[in-house]
Amino acid sequence: MSKFDNIEIDKINAIKLHIEDNSKQMDDIVDDIIKVYVKDLDEYVSHIDDRLCQKDNPPTDQELETFCLNLSSLIYFAGGMCEQLGLRSSIATAVYKEMYNTSRNSLEKGTIDDKNTLAELAAQQEQLVDIAYKTAYTIVKSKGDKAQELLSSCKKAISRRMQEQQLTNMMGGA
Numbered sequence: 001m002s003k004f005d006n007i008e009i010d011k012i013n014a015i016k017l018h019i020e021d022n023s024k025q026m027d028d029i030v031d032d033i034i035k036v037y038v039k040d041l042d043e044y045v046s047h048i049d050d051r052l053c054q055k056d057n058p059p060t061d062q063e064l065e066t067f068c069l070n071l072s073s074l075i076y077f078a079g080g081m082c083e084q085l086g087l088r089s090s091i092a093t094a095v096y097k098e099m100y101n102t103s104r105n106s107l108e109k110g111t112i113d114d115k116n117t118l119a120e121l122a123a124q125q126e127q128l129v130d131i132a133y134k135t136a137y138t139i140v141k142s143k144g145d146k147a148q149e150l151l152s153s154c155k156k157a158i159s160r161r162m163q164e165q166q167l168t169n170m171m172g173g174a
Contacts, residue, residue, distance in 0.1 A: 089133035096126040
């Protein structure tokens, strides 16, 4: 007999649905947090992506240079925003710990495990906010890192075009 023989598919599906519903709510909270921090970067990267998807009309050298300049500026500001978000994440952690400790210390009776469990329940909302800010920080940092990679790719494309132009000039001048 397998440990999976007694699985209740309906119960598992209900649990999955519950997780998806809660995840959607957390996704919305995280999205609300990060949109303030990376809205401009997201919009510009989307613009670049739209432009790069025009396979029959590749970006001009001037457009690539503009991408580099604008991305550099947006990455700079996103880095500062990431630090601000990191601070908020640290504060969210402190608020969660404070609520947990206050709740735990207010309990006079019960075992250590009971007190820990009740304190965790009392601080559950603060823990979710803490998780949301940690996740938002990770996403903003990742977006900055990926934008940096896009910037590097644009620079490589410019460099490659310059080398091709030099080669063409040398071949034409020979």
